[in-house]
Each structure stands twice: as C-alpha cells, then as structure tokens.
Amino acid sequence: DAKTTQPPSMDCAEGRAANLPCNHSTISGNEYVYWYRQIHSQGPQYIIHGLKNNETNEMASLIITEDRKSSTLILPHATLRDTAVYYCIVRVRPDSSYKLIFGSGTRLLVRP
Amino acid sequence: GAGVSQSPSNKVTEKGKDVELRCDPISGHTALYWYRQSLGQGLEFLIYFQGNSAPDKSGLPSDRFSAERTGGSVSTLTIQRTQQEDSAVYLCASSLVQGRGSTEAFFGQGTRLTVV
Numbered sequence: 001d002a003k004t005t006q007p008p009s010m011d012c013a014e015g016r017a018a019n020l021p022c023n024h025s026t027i028s029g030n031e032y033v034y035w036y037r038q039i040h041s042q043g044p045q046y047i048i049h050g051l052k053n054n055e056t057n058e059m060a061s062l063i064i065t066e067d068r069k070s071s072t073l074i075l076p077h078a079t080l081r082d083t084a085v086y087y088c089i090v091r092v093r094p095d096s097s098y099k100l101i102f103g104s105g106t107r108l109l110v111r112p
Numbered sequence: 113g114a115g116v117s118q119s120p121s122n123k124v125t126e127k128g129k130d131v132e133l134r135c136d137p138i139s140g141h142t143a144l145y146w147y148r149q150s151l152g153q154g155l156e157f158l159i160y161f162q163g164n165s166a167p168d169k170s171g172l173p174s175d176r177f178s179a180e181r182t183g184g185s186v187s188t189l190t191i192q193r194t195q196q197e198d199s200a201v202y203l204c205a206s207s208l209v210q211g212r213g214s215t216e217a218f219f220g221q222g223t224r225l226t227v228v
Contacts, residue, residue, distance in 0.1 A: 034216070038155075042221060043203050043205070043219030043222055044155065044203070044217075044219045045219070046216035046218070049216065087154075087155075099160045100157070100205075100217055101157055102147075102157075104154050105154060
C-alpha cells in the first residue's frame, strides 16, 4: 500500500472548520483513500473513504485532488469532541489482504 | 452486541506468563484484524483473518505471538512467555467482505495488557 504523509499536529477553534491534509503522492490508480480517527482511550473509528470523487457524509467531507496525490479531510464545524488523532490510509479496494496499515496520523486539538 | 467486543478490558500479568486475549467480531463479518498500540504510539498491524483463507501473520513480532479464529467468528490472540515490552493496548477489528469489496473496519475498545 502507498505511504501517506500527515502533519503531526494541528489545532483549530471550536465551531470552525478543521482541514486535515494528507499527502499520498505514490498512490496507485486502484487505491482508495480512507480516514479513521482515534479519540483518546478508544478504538479507531471509520470516518470516510473515496477513490477520486469528493465524498461527504454526516461526519466529514473528503476532497481529493485531481491528480489524487493529496487529499483533505474537512470537519465543517469542529467540536471539542473532535479532538483526536486522525489517520489517513491508502489501500487497494478490493484487495486480497484488505489489511489497514496505520501511519502516525495528525493529532487534532480543538480549542474552546 | 452490535459492536466488536474484546475481553478482558484490562489484564495485568507477570513476566513469563502466557495470556489469552479474546475478540468477538460483529456477527457476519468475515474479516478480523488484530493490532497493538503501545503508549503514545500508532497502531501496529499484527494479523489478519479472512474467511477460510490462510491468515496474514506478517505483523506478528515474534513466535511468542499466535492467533486463531474458530468457526470463522471468535478469535483468540495468545502471547506466550510475556515480556514487559508486550505491554500495550491490543485492538481487534472486523469488517464485512462482499465479493471483491469490503466495508470499513469496526474496532473494539481494546484490551490493555500490562506485564509486570
């Protein structure tokens, strides 16, 4: 699976949009971009995934650049409960192994 | 229950003892994963089961670690002769594999293992 690069930490004010970048410059044509987050002392939680089109769900939006070498996870109105480590992962879907390989992620701090 | 269940939630063991950690995946999920997370670190992949296929054991750190999945459901991760460096949170996840696709992985709350 392609490697990803994320900033180690970010912060934003409560109520504002949080934009978390991810670089995946070696992504292959059949690899998807997945985002998970891990709130302190909990297991990781799936947020969203996409291939090349922008995606939106009740939690977040995912913007993937046209060349697919980078993406941005957007939390439109961050709350204190969004403070977590956010992981960007690329993997083949479908894939014979399906395993998720986590990097070091971005630690997002939402300030009151 | 509706989610992935792991037991025990906490385990303290003496160095050199064997431990077994249990994972009950979401009913019907054919894929099961084990990860571990040391304090302040990221998630380290350990092993992956998918249906009747041979498990992907590429992440197991040593031969003291083993895992099995009985009947395609419950999984047990066994650590023999535990060492202090085995102290970590052990996380289990499951997902549904349909045809050539899969759903997202759902994680349990983990087992915190402390080796003293």
